Amino acid sequence: MKRVYAREEVCMACTLCEVHCLVQHSRSRDLVKAFKRERPRPLKRLRVEERGPLSFAFQCRHCPEPDCVYACVTGALTKGEDGVVLVQEDKCIGCWTCIMACPYGSIERDLAQGVASKCDLCPGEEIPACVKNCPNDALVFAEEGELAWLSTTT
Amino acid sequence: MAFYDYLIVGNSVAAVGAVEAIREVDRSGSLAIVGEEPHPAYSRPAISYLLTGEKTPEQLAYRDPDFYRRMAVELLAPRRAAAVDPARRRVTLEDGACLDYGKLLLATGGRRVTPPIAGADRPGVFGFISIADVAALKEHIERHQARRAVVVGGGLIGLQAAEALLRIGLTVTVVELMDRLLALNLDRRASATVEELFRSHGVELFLGAAAKEFRPRPGEERVGAVALAGGEELPCDLVVLAAGVAPRAELAREAGIRVVKGIAVDQHLATSAPDVYAAGDVAEAYDFLEERARPIPIWPNAYHEGRTAGLNMAGRERSYRGETAMNALHFFGTPAISVGQYDPPQEGYEVRELAGEGFYRRLVFKGEVLVGLVCVGDAVDRCGVATGCIRDRIPLSEEFKEKLLADFRFLSLPEEWRRRRIRGEA
Amino acid sequence: MKSYVLPEFWVDRDDYRCIRCGVCVNQCSYDTHYYDPEDDVVRAREERCTGCQRCAVFCPTNALTIRTHPYEYRPNANWRKENIRDLNRQADTGGVVLTGMGNDKPLRIYWDHLVLNASQVTNPSIDPLREPMELDTFLGAKPDQVDVTCGRVQGSLPPQIHLSTPIMFSAMSYGAVSYQAQLSMMRAAGEYGTLANTGEGGWRRELRVYGASTIVQVASGRFGVDRSYLNEAAMVEIKIGQGAKPGIGGHLPGEKVTPPVAETRMIPVGTDALSPAPQHDIYSIEDLSMLIYALKEATHYEKPVAVKISAVHNAAAIASGIVRAGADVVVLDGIRGGTGAAPKIIRDNVGIPIELALAAVDQRLREEGIRSRASVVVAGGFRNSGDVIKAIALGADAVYIGTPALVAIGCTVCQKCYTGKCPWGITAADPRLGKRINPDIATQRLVNLLRGWSFEIKEMLGGMGINAIESLRGNRLHLRGVGLAEWELEVLGVKGAGR
C-alpha cells in the first residue's frame, strides 16, 4: 500500500505539513478558523522532528501487522481493507494501550476528547494533505517498492 | 454431530485474533466458537464503563455487529464446553452436544482467584471480570441503595472497580495485601502517585492489610462488613473481590494436555495434544524478556497469541515473536504505563529517571539495551518508541540513553534505527 | 555601542490571519520573527529583516507583508537614506561595508535602450513551432580556413564546446553558494545541453559526474586545482577579474571553511581562504599566455581555455591581448555582475557596463582580424531573453547568467549573500539552510528557465526572419538605439531608431 515517506535530506522543518494536516482534520477546513476558532482545537496527525540540520516529518506507517490494532482493548483501532489504520473515536476510551504498543510513536493523545489521534491518510483525498502541501517535496506518497530512488537524488 | 475445520472454545480477544488470522489464510474452512457468555466478544478492560453508565453492553462490543457473519463464524453461545477429547478430536458441550474438529483452540481466558477469606461466597461479594459481574453489582447497588463499597485487591482490576464505584457516588475503601497499590504493574514511585490520586479523591486505602472475613449484616445473609487481619472492621454494603486472575485451564488439564500454570504451548501456540492450540490468558506463552514461558494475562498478548495460533491452525507457519508484560493504566485522568522489567529483579541493571510536575519517567537498562520503562502523566506520550527499543533490543550508547529518557522520538534512536523506522521496517 | 541604523524593512502582520503556526519563525534565518507565548502573538525584530520575503512566501495564510520601512529623514537629494545608513553602519563597525549580488545603482541599462528589428512584408518571418530553428552555439577558436576534402574536414579543429542554447550558468563557487545550489545548476546545465561554472572554490567529487557540462575555474587562489580537476571538466576558465569587484580579491573567512569546503578547496579546515587580487604569476600578457598554455598542456589541447576579466575602461585592448595570448574564449563581466560578497563601494563604482564593453571588444577584435580566434562570452546583469539576444546581436557568442538562475531557485536579490545565512538556502553555509533547496525541484526550475528563454529567443529570431542564432551574431543592423547620445550609439555601433 502507499505510505508517506520522509526525505530527510530536503526536509527543512518548516512544519507546513503539520499546519495543513491540522486544517485537513478540522471541521471548517479553513486555516484561520481551524487554528483560531474551532474548539477543541483540531490536532495534527504527524510530527516534525528536528535537531540541528537533521529534520523529517513522521506519521503512522499503517503497518501490515499493526501492533496498535492488535493491542487496542476496545476494537476502536482497525485496519481497513485498504490497509489504512483508523481510530473509531466513539469506541476509543483513551486507555493509551496503543501508544504503549506503537513502536513508531505515531499515536497521540487527543486530550480534549480523550481519544487516540493518528494519521488517516486523508480519506477522500488522492494525496494526503501533508504531502500535497510540502513545499520542498520532502514527503512522498509512494509504494514501498518505489522507494529506491529516494536516497539517490543528492 | 457437527464437524468444524476450526473450533474455538472461548469467545474473547484471543478467539477474535485467531478468527481474523484464520480468515486471512482460509476463507472457506468451517469455523465455530463456543462461548459461555451470551454476548459477542466484548472489551473486558472497559467493563467499568458499564458500571458508570458511560457504555451499554452493546457499545462494549469488540468488533462490529456483522463480524461473525463476515468472518463466517458460527457462534455457539451461550454454551459451555465441558470436555475435550484430543484422541477423538471431539469437544463435548455441557448440553451434551458433540463437536468434532480439525483444529481446536482453547481460549478460555482466566477466572477470578478467590483467596481463603471466610464469607467469600456471601451475597454482596462480587467479582469484576465480566459483563455479568457488573450487571449483578449494579443491580445490587440499586436494589440496596448501596453507599459504601470495599474493594479487596489494589491491582488493576480492583482499582478500575474502585474508581467506577466512586464515580457513581459510593464511598470506597481499598484493601491491599501488599504495601502498595499496583505492585504487579508499576514501580514504587509510580504506585505512590496512584495512591496519592486515590487518596485525594477520598478513597481510603488499607495497604499491607489482609481481608480476613466478609461479615454479614445483622440478621441478613448479605455482606455488611470486611474484617481485616489487623482487627479493623470496615462496614460496607458491598465488596468487590479482585485478588487476581488465574488461567482457566481445567478443560486442558482434564484432557491430559500439559498445563503448568497455564496451558503449555510451543512457538506455534500448539499444546501437547495434536491439533490443539491455546492462546490468551489461559496459555503461557513465551516472554522474550524473561526468556521463558509464563502466563501474562493482558489483552494485547491474548490477541497476538490468538493470531499466531490462528495462522498456524490455518496452515501458515508462523513463530510467535514473543511478548512481554505491559500495562496501560489510567486513573482519574492520569495515565500510567509500564513495560517489561521496570523493577529490575536483581543487580546489574541501570535505572534512569526523569521527573517533573505531573511527569515521571523511568527507564531500566541492562547493558546497552532497554528492558523496562514506567511513564506517568505526560511522560506516556509516544512511549511506544521505547517499547520498540525493548522489543528490537536496540543497542543504546550513553548518548542515546539520555536522549531517549528526555524524549521518546526518532531522533533519540541511533541513525540506523531511525532510518529503519522511517521506512517502516519492522 | 548603540547603533543608529534604522530597520530597512517593515513587517506587517495581519493579526486576523496570523495563526501562530510558527512557519515564519522557523523560516527566517535571521531570527526576525519570534513567538511570544505570554501574549500568544508572533512579533518581529524588524532590524534583522533583510526583506528576502521567505516568510511572506511560506506564510500559509498570507498574513505577512514585508515592505521597505517607511521611516524618513528630511528629504535630501544628496543625503539619501542609503548614504546615511551606510555611514551609520561604518561608524558602528569601522569596517568596509559589504554587500552581495550586483550593482543596484541606476546606471544606464543599455539593453533597455536597444530595440530589435522584425520582418514585415518584404522578408518573411519564421514560426519556430513549424520550422527548424537553431540556437546551437560552439565555443572555441575558429580556424581561419578549413580544408574540406571529399566532404570531410581535414586536420583537426581547435577544441569546441557545443551549447544547445547560448546561455550558461556563471561562476558561483562552492562555499559562496550551497552544495545543493551548485548541484542543481550542474544538473540543469547537463539536462539542457549547456554549461555551468564551478567558480573558484574547487569542485566537489560528487559533482564530477556532471563534468561534460562543467567549466572549472582557475583563479588567484588556485583552490582545488589539480590534474583531474582540469581534465574532468569540459572547459577551463582562468579568472582574472569579476564584474562586481574589479581589481580586488576574495576572502572566505575561516569559519566558513568547514571540512567539506576545506576538502574541496584543498586547504586546511578553519583557515581563511584568500584569493589574492592579482594572479601572482601574471603581470603581463606573456605571463597570461604561459598560464593558458600550461593549462592546455595539462589538458592535452582537448579543452578550450577561457580568460575572464571584469569589464574595465580598456577592456578592448586587454581582450585583444588575451586572444593573442592564446585564449579560446574571452569572458567579460560587466559592472552589474553579481557576487557573494564584495565591498559595496567597489561593487557600485568600479567597472563599466557590459553592453559598452562587449561592443568595444567585438569591434576591436574584428578590426584586428582576430575575432574568430576566440569566442566572446559576456556576463553581468542579464535579466531576460531580450537582454541575451541583444548581446548576441552586439557580438557575443554566449552569455553567462548568475542572478537569474538564483532567482529561479528562490533568490529575491536581498543582497545579504555575504552573511552566509541565505534563508533560501542558496548562498548558505549552514547545512540546515542548504537543505531548503531540493535539487530535484531546483533543477526543474532552472531547466524551465533555460527552456523559456530559449523559446523566446527563437520567437524573436523568427520574427527577424532568421533561423539560426549564428546568423544574428554580431549583426548590429538588427539593433537600434533609443534615447541614447551620439557617443553611446557610436560605441555600441548601432544606429538610432528611425535611421
Ligand SMILES: Cc1cc2nc3c(=O)[nH]c(=O)nc-3n(C[C@H](O)[C@H](O)[C@H](O)COP(=O)(O)OP(=O)(O)OC[C@H]3O[C@@H](n4cnc5c(N)ncnc54)[C@H](O)[C@@H]3O)c2cc1C
Ligand atoms: C476489569 C478488567 C480490566 C482489564 N483491563 C485490562 C487492560 O487495561 N489492559 C489489558 O491489557 N488487559 C486488561 N485486562 C485483561 C484482559 O481483559 C485479558 O487479558 C483478556 O480478556 C484475555 O482474553 P482471553 O481471550 O484470553 O480470555 P477472556 O477475555 O478471559 O475470555 C475467555 C472467554 O472464554 C469463555 N469461556 C471460558 N471457559 C469456557 C468454556 N468451557 N466454554 C465456553 N466458554 C468458555 C469465558 O466465559 C470468556 O468469555 C482486564 C481484565 C479485566 C477483567
